[in-house]
Each structure stands twice: as C-alpha cells, then as structure tokens.
Amino acid sequence: MLLSSTRKDWFGNVRGDVLAGLVVALALIPEAIAFSIIAGVDPKVGLYASFCIAVVVAFTGGRPGMISAATGAMALLMVTLVKEHGLEYLLAATLLTGVLQIVIGYLRMGELMRFVSRSVVTGFVNALAILIFMAQLPELTNVTWHVYAMTIAGLGIIYLFPLINKTIPSPLVTIVVLTGVSMVMGLEIRTVGDLGELPDTLPMFLWPDVPLNLETLQIIFPYAFALAMVGILESLMTATIVDDLTDTPSDKNRECKAQGVANIGSGLMGGMAGCAMIGQSVINVKSGGRGRLSTLIAGVVLLIMVVFLNPWVSQIPMAALVAVMIMVSIGTFNWGSFKDLKTYPLSTNIVMIVTVVVVVWTHNLAYGVFAGVLLAALFFANKVGHFMYVTSELDEQTDTRRYSVIGQVFFTSSEKFLASFDFKEAVDHVVIDLTRAHFWDITAVGALDKAVIKFRREGAQVEVIGLNEASETIVDRFGVHDKPEEIDKVLGGH
Structure with a gap:
C-alpha cells in the first residue's frame, strides 16, 4: 500500500510533473531575487533557499505537488533582524524557525485548519490574487510600449496555445518564445538579470557564525516564532487550496514537520526561511503538476539554471514572467464569490470581505486569516446562542x-x-x-x-x-x- 502510494506520488504523472516543474523553476527565479531584496540580503540567499526548501519538501512534505520556497510574507518579517544584526543572525533564526515548526507538527497543530471556515479561505485566495496582480504593477509602470506589447503577447500565448497543444504548458512556451523574441530583436526592456547578480557557485554547508548563548536566543526567538507561525499558516492554507484544486487529501501535520526540516536545511545552506507558495503552487497545478517530482524538478532546475545557465536565464524578459503571474492571479481569484455575495448569509460575506481587506491593506496574509477566523468564530457563537x-x-x-x-x-x-x-x-x-x-x-x-x-x-x-x-x-x-x-x-x- 505504502509502496503503491509512493510510486504514484513520484511517477504517476512524470511528463506533466517535469514540464510543470520547468515552468515553476523559471517563475521562481525573479521572485526569489525580489524576496531577497525585500529582506535586505544578497539574491543568492533567496535562490539557495528556494532550491533547498523545494527539494527537501519534495521528499518530506504532506502535500504532493505543492511548491515551497522563499516567500514575500516571510521576507517582510526578516527586514528588521537583517538590518540590526546581519545575515548570520537571520540564518540562526531560520534554523530555530525550522525547529519550532517541527515541534508544531508533532503537537498536531496542523489540525487547527479545521477551524478555518470556507469564507476565510475564499477571502484569503481572493486577497492573494489581488496581491499577486499588484506585485506586477511596478513592472508595468513608466515603461516603453514594448513591455506592454510583450505582456499582451504573453497572455495571448498563455490562453490560446492550449487550443493547439495541451501537452506542453503554455506558460513555458510563453517564457521561451518571448525570451527568443527579445534577444533576436535586441529589445531594451527589463530582464531577470537586471534584478540582481545570479550566483555562480553551488550552495555549501555552513553553520551560522553567531555566539551560542542566551543573548542570541533572545534576539532571534521573536523573529523565529513569527516566521514559524506565518510559515505554517501560509503552508496549511496553500495545502487546503491545492487539495481543492486537485480533489485529493493531504497530511497537514506531516507538512508542518516537512516545512521545519526544509527550513533547517535552508539555514545550513546559507538560505533564508521560506514556506509554501500559493502562486507557484497554482502555476504548478495549472501546468499539469500533481506529484512530488514536480516540486523536486522545480528546485533542481532552479539551481541548475541560476548557476550553470545564468547568461541565458538573465535574458528572460520580466514581461514574460509578468504575463505568467497575471495568469496566476486571474486563475487564483474566485470569480464565483461575486455571485455568492447575493446568496450567502451577510455574516459569511462580511468574513470574506474583511479577510480580503486586511490582507491587501497590511500585505500580511496572517493578519487577514486571524481577522477572518476571529470574526467567523464571533458570528458562529452569536448564531448558536440564538438557538x-x-x-x-x-x-x-x-x-x-x-x-x-x-x-x-x-x-x-x-x-x-x-x-x-x-x-x-x-x-x-x-x-x-x-x-x-x-x-x-x-x-x-x-x-x-x-x-x-x-x-x-x-x-x-x-x-x-x-x-x-x-x-x-x-x-x-x-x-x-x-x-x-x-x-x-x-x-x-x-
């Protein structure tokens, strides 16, 4: 039974997983670099983290087909730590984050997802779709007409290519075609290489150069605790969404432990803490990825491309990746929720809207989910009290x-x-x-x-x-x- 399940997770969808993994790897590169910049560290810290976390989670995760890497929600929590204490303390906090997440997994706190109502999940998904779209706006502001033309062309390929061929993921075709067009025509547009210098060496094992004492623990614990909670929350929400997209179950407690092991691995390889990525997981599923192989391919190909093929990867136009991410935001948003506003109870609609507003306003997914869960609990208690x-x-x-x-x-x-x-x-x-x-x-x-x-x-x-x-x-x-x-x-x- 276990052998059959393992074979299905790894080799039940080889072609779809490999192609989807390639698409995700290409889309991960600019995001990992951008999140490194947000956190105030070198681009290689985010890229090494994305490689390490994706590979470890592929083997240990409780949700096949889900993509984990460096994320924006986690990067935002690191800014002050990096600014005041430097990279070494961030790596130490990353290790502690992993330990805390493993403890959370053994405490079976993954089962707390039972308390997150459908209206909170819907609001979370819609808010994420809005944030993904908003994150693309800087790439479409104060640019030449070539960027708009490339983005529109990319969206055209993404939505029209499946009418010709459904075997090859259209986002992968979009990235390859637009990169070729940009290089042949010599267009002066922003590329992945403009985001930051790509690493040219493989990650190496290293232990954070910080004193092992109580003072260090007092510095890193508040950050590690916040990173652990946000990472678990975002990972479990992502797992729930991928469960729905693929109509398959997942082991939430195993996922908590896996995220912890992955973050420990990331910290020991010079990477920052990360968690599951909803946007990339949606790209993976929409591109045909279903098994653990897609997550492994995404991590391995990411490292190969940034280390050995960086002259080519650096030529990928940002317009191509913007088109892919706009497709993700459109596909992620629950458009049926507009119609549901007319039929669902007022309390359900309020929970969904508050979750969206808080997430978009604060750019913090955790705040929105906490607000939504709290409101849903209050509405439920009030409703039951009337009976x-x-x-x-x-x-x-x-x-x-x-x-x-x-x-x-x-x-x-x-x-x-x-x-x-x-x-x-x-x-x-x-x-x-x-x-x-x-x-x-x-x-x-x-x-x-x-x-x-x-x-x-x-x-x-x-x-x-x-x-x-x-x-x-x-x-x-x-x-x-x-x-x-x-x-x-x-x-x-x-």
Missing part, C-alpha cells in the same frame, strides 16, 4: 413550575438563559429540565447556579434534571449551587 430557548408549564395540582431548556448554553446565551426564568413567581417547586440542553463553559454553569440560588431564596424547592454526561461533569466540577460555603460568592455576597 437556545426555554419553555415552561405550571402544574397547579402540585404547584410546580417546569422549565425545559433547549439548545446550547454558553457565554453568549447565558444571559438569555437567566432572563427566561420568573424568579418572583410564588411556587413551591421548580424543575429545570436540561434533557435537551448542553452546558459548554463556566459562564453557563454560573448562570445555572444563579438561577437555582435565586429560586431557593424566593422559597422554592429546585430540582435540576436531565443533565447529559458532559454537562454534568462540568457542572459538578465548577457549579456551587449544591455547595453552601460557595453560594455567597455567586451572588456577590448579597
């Missing part, structure tokens, strides 16, 4: 008022629960039937305590019946209505 209600009936023969509680009692519904009782009614007996209710937290238990104690102070005998096992456990542990020494605390000593 709790209390009915009552009076048995005049026995002078007993029976209250039947239906629904979930927790912090949002506890006030409504208390307001449902008439404490001033003169009855001898009160029965609170909780057969169809569930108590979730200490706020709910406190509300039950107040109800029972208030009825008793009015002279009624109170009987609580029907508690299910889980509710009874929390009521027995935290409830005080049967503990006389604690009762005064509930009503504030009155």
Whole structure:
C-alpha cells in the first residue's frame, strides 16, 4: 500500500510533473531575487533557499505537488533582524524557525485548519490574487510600449496555445518564445538579470557564525516564532487550496514537520526561511503538476539554471514572467464569490470581505486569516446562542413550575438563559429540565447556579434534571449551587 502510494506520488504523472516543474523553476527565479531584496540580503540567499526548501519538501512534505520556497510574507518579517544584526543572525533564526515548526507538527497543530471556515479561505485566495496582480504593477509602470506589447503577447500565448497543444504548458512556451523574441530583436526592456547578480557557485554547508548563548536566543526567538507561525499558516492554507484544486487529501501535520526540516536545511545552506507558495503552487497545478517530482524538478532546475545557465536565464524578459503571474492571479481569484455575495448569509460575506481587506491593506496574509477566523468564530457563537430557548408549564395540582431548556448554553446565551426564568413567581417547586440542553463553559454553569440560588431564596424547592454526561461533569466540577460555603460568592455576597 505504502509502496503503491509512493510510486504514484513520484511517477504517476512524470511528463506533466517535469514540464510543470520547468515552468515553476523559471517563475521562481525573479521572485526569489525580489524576496531577497525585500529582506535586505544578497539574491543568492533567496535562490539557495528556494532550491533547498523545494527539494527537501519534495521528499518530506504532506502535500504532493505543492511548491515551497522563499516567500514575500516571510521576507517582510526578516527586514528588521537583517538590518540590526546581519545575515548570520537571520540564518540562526531560520534554523530555530525550522525547529519550532517541527515541534508544531508533532503537537498536531496542523489540525487547527479545521477551524478555518470556507469564507476565510475564499477571502484569503481572493486577497492573494489581488496581491499577486499588484506585485506586477511596478513592472508595468513608466515603461516603453514594448513591455506592454510583450505582456499582451504573453497572455495571448498563455490562453490560446492550449487550443493547439495541451501537452506542453503554455506558460513555458510563453517564457521561451518571448525570451527568443527579445534577444533576436535586441529589445531594451527589463530582464531577470537586471534584478540582481545570479550566483555562480553551488550552495555549501555552513553553520551560522553567531555566539551560542542566551543573548542570541533572545534576539532571534521573536523573529523565529513569527516566521514559524506565518510559515505554517501560509503552508496549511496553500495545502487546503491545492487539495481543492486537485480533489485529493493531504497530511497537514506531516507538512508542518516537512516545512521545519526544509527550513533547517535552508539555514545550513546559507538560505533564508521560506514556506509554501500559493502562486507557484497554482502555476504548478495549472501546468499539469500533481506529484512530488514536480516540486523536486522545480528546485533542481532552479539551481541548475541560476548557476550553470545564468547568461541565458538573465535574458528572460520580466514581461514574460509578468504575463505568467497575471495568469496566476486571474486563475487564483474566485470569480464565483461575486455571485455568492447575493446568496450567502451577510455574516459569511462580511468574513470574506474583511479577510480580503486586511490582507491587501497590511500585505500580511496572517493578519487577514486571524481577522477572518476571529470574526467567523464571533458570528458562529452569536448564531448558536440564538438557538437556545426555554419553555415552561405550571402544574397547579402540585404547584410546580417546569422549565425545559433547549439548545446550547454558553457565554453568549447565558444571559438569555437567566432572563427566561420568573424568579418572583410564588411556587413551591421548580424543575429545570436540561434533557435537551448542553452546558459548554463556566459562564453557563454560573448562570445555572444563579438561577437555582435565586429560586431557593424566593422559597422554592429546585430540582435540576436531565443533565447529559458532559454537562454534568462540568457542572459538578465548577457549579456551587449544591455547595453552601460557595453560594455567597455567586451572588456577590448579597
């Protein structure tokens, strides 16, 4: 079974994976260089990181076909560390990031993705598509008409070539054709070589030259922790999106560990920390990549091209890569979400829109997801709280008022629960039937305590019946209505 799965992951789609890996490798080069510049380090730091992370994740990752490398979200978190302490401390922080991510994986925190709602994922994807498009605008600002012509031609090839041949990925054809046209015509347009000098040597093993003491740990830990959390979040979100695109499952906890191992490897090879890349993963899937081989090819070919073929790679016009990334942004955006605005509940739409706005405004994917998850949780709690209600009936023969509680009692519904009782009614007996209710937290238990104690102070005998096992456990542990020494605390000593 394991052998069959491994063979499928590696050799179930060889031609598609190889061609997709070539496209991704070409698209990774300018991004890795750009992210290095953002972080304030030499371009080779981002390029070595992208090679190392992609290769390691290909073997260890929990999501076949997903691309991991140096990313912009991670680069932004490194700026201050590099500026104040230098590259060596960044490499040390990268190693610590990897260790923390492995710990997160063993703590099975990948399962927290269950708490990310579909509306947050949709908002995240749409925000990413907008950011990818916005990132191309500098390449289309204050440039000659040749750049616009090349970009439009590139988009034409990307969308029209599949009508002729679907075997070869159209983004790869676009990059090759436009590079050839640019070189033959001698066009004076911006190329990959203009972004920075490409490395001419293979990465080497090195240990960060920093003192191994508590002071170093105090410097790098805050950055490493932020990098670990953002890296895990973006990787798990990417895995969820690729799951949807390919209709296949993935192991989120294994992916957490894999990202950690990859970052340790990157730090030991002179690279910066990285994580999964949604844009590149979408390029991979759209180009036919499905297995681990596509991720391995992307990493290996990236290194071969920048080290051994850099005279050719440096000639690739940025317009060709801009066309590919515009295709990615168009393909990534969930256009159906516009139609869904009319049919989905208002709370769902608000969560999606807030996620988009926060991500685009801050350029930080983590902030947007946290905001979306928080809002979704608040809306859910509010909605569930409204489904709790209390009915009552009076048995005049026995002078007993029976209250039947239906629904979930927790912090949002506890006030409504208390307001449902008439404490001033003169009855001898009160029965609170909780057969169809569930108590979730200490706020709910406190509300039950107040109800029972208030009825008793009015002279009624109170009987609580029907508690299910889980509710009874929390009521027995935290409830005080049967503990006389604690009762005064509930009503504030009155």
